[in-house]
Amino acid sequence: MRIQVSRELLDRQLVDVDGRLVGKVDDVEFALGADGVPYLRTLLSGPGALGLRVGGRLGRMLVLTAERFVTDRPMAPLRIPYALVTRVDSAVWLRVRAEDLGTSPVEEWLRRNLIDRIPGAGRAGG
C-alpha cells in the first residue's frame, strides 16, 4: 500500500472494527527495517502526541489540560502498530476492537467521576 503520510494519514479519524471512533492519527513513528529501509511502524494517538505536533504554548496548554486527568505523567499516547490497519480512505480502519487498544485516560476519568454518576448514563438517547 502506497500512501502519503502527511496528506492521507495524519489527522485522519481512527475507526475500530465495530465502527467506534478511537481517536485521530495525531502522529506517526518510523523504524529502520533489517535491510536499512525505513518503514512506518506505529500510529500515535492522544493529547501527548497531538500537543507535540501542535507545538508552542498552545500545544503545551493542551498537554497540561489533559494531564490533569491522569496520575502517571508524562502522558503516553495510544500506540497502534501499523500492521493493525486494514484500510485507509476518509478514515483509518483498524482490525481490532477499541477495548483491546485501551481506553483514553481522560475518557476513563470523566466516565468514572462524572458521566456514570448521572442517572441514565448507560442508555443511548437515539
Place this chain on the structure above:
Amino acid sequence: MRKLLAATLGILSAVGGFVDIGDLVAAGQAGARFGMAHTWVLLLGVVAICAYAEMAGRIAAVTGRAVFDLIRERLGARVALLNLIASYLVTVITLAAELGGVALALRLATGVPYLLWVPVAGLAVWLVLWRMRFQLMERVFGLAGLALVVFAVALWWLPTDWAALGRGVVLPTEAGQGWGAYWFIAVALFASTVSPYEVFFFSSGGVEERWSKADLADARFSVLVGFPIGGFLALSLIATATVVLRPAGVTVSSLEQVAHPVVLAFGAAGLAVAALAFFAVTFGAALETGLSAAYAAAQYFGWQWGKRVSPREAARFHTVLLVSVLLGVLLLLTTIDPVTLTEYMLIISAVALPLTYLPILVVANDRTYLGDRVNGRALNLLGAVILLVILAAAIAAVPLAIGTRMGE
C-alpha cells in the same frame, strides 16, 4: 404517503434549524429601522446556506466525515485547533443567546422575570440532550416554530400598504439612519442566516444517520425547501416590523417589540402564538448549538460522539455538552441583556464565518474525498461568490460595529 410524511418531517427539521434568536432580533431591527431594505440580504443568506449545506451534506454522505473532521484534515492540527477554539466560543455564545431567547419567550408567556427562567431553560435543554429522542424533539420544535407564520397572517390582517412594501424591497434606502447602521444590520442579518452551527449540525446529523446517496437526495430536498420556508418566516418578521414598528419609531430592544405587530392584530391570542413560536425556535436552536459545540470538539480530537451510543461510551463528548450548557447559563446569569448578547453574538459569528465555510468549499472540490461527486462548475462559481461575500462580511463586521457603536 409514507415518503411524503418523511419529506415533511425533514422540512420541519430544516425550518427549526434555520430560524433562531439571531433571526428574531436581526429581522425585527432591520424592519423597524430600515423597512424592507434588507430583503436582498436575507435572500442572499438563504442561497448561501442552501449551497453550503448541500456541499456539507454531500461530503458527509460520500465520506462519512463531518465538517470538523475535514477542517482538521485540511488545515492541519495547529490551525484547526485555533479554529476549534474560535468556533467553540462562537457556538457557546450563540447557545447562551438561544437560552436567553427561551427565557424571554417564557417571560412573554408568563410574566415571570426571565432571569428566573434561565436555569430552568438550561436544565431542560440539557435533559433533552441527555435523554430524549433527539429527532422527535427536533420535529416537534420545527412544527411549533411554524407558528411564526402568524406574522405573515398578521400582515394580511393589518392595513398593509403592499405597494410601499414592494418599493422598499427594490429601492433600499438608509432611511435617514446612516449607511453605517444600514450595513451593520446587513452583516448581522447575514450572519444570523448562515450561522456556522447550522452546517456543523447538518453534516454531523448526516454522518450519524449514515446517509447513503438515496438519503442524500432526501436531505437535499429538505434543506432546499425548509431553509427557504425559514427565510420566508424571517421575511415576514421584517415586513411586520416595517408596517407596525417603523411608523411608530420603535427600535427593537426586546422580544415584546418583535411580537408587538401580532398583538396589535390578534390581541392576547396573537401574543400566545408568538410566544409559543419564539419558545420553539429558540429551544430548538439551543439544542442544535449545544450539540454543535460538542460535535466540533469531538470531531477535532477524534472522540466517540453522537446519540447512537450511550453517554458513558462518549464521556468526553457528553462532558463538553454539559459544560457548554453550563457556560451558556453562567453567561446569562451575569445579567447581560439577551438581546444585546444576540447582537454581539451575530457580529462575532460574522467574523468567524470563513473559518467554517472556506474548508467546506475546498473539500467539496477534492477528488481524493469525493471522487466524481465534487462540485460542478456552476456550484463552484456560486460558492466562490458567496465566499467573497462571507469574507467581506467578516472583514467589515468589527469596523462597522465600532464605527457605528453597534449600529446606533
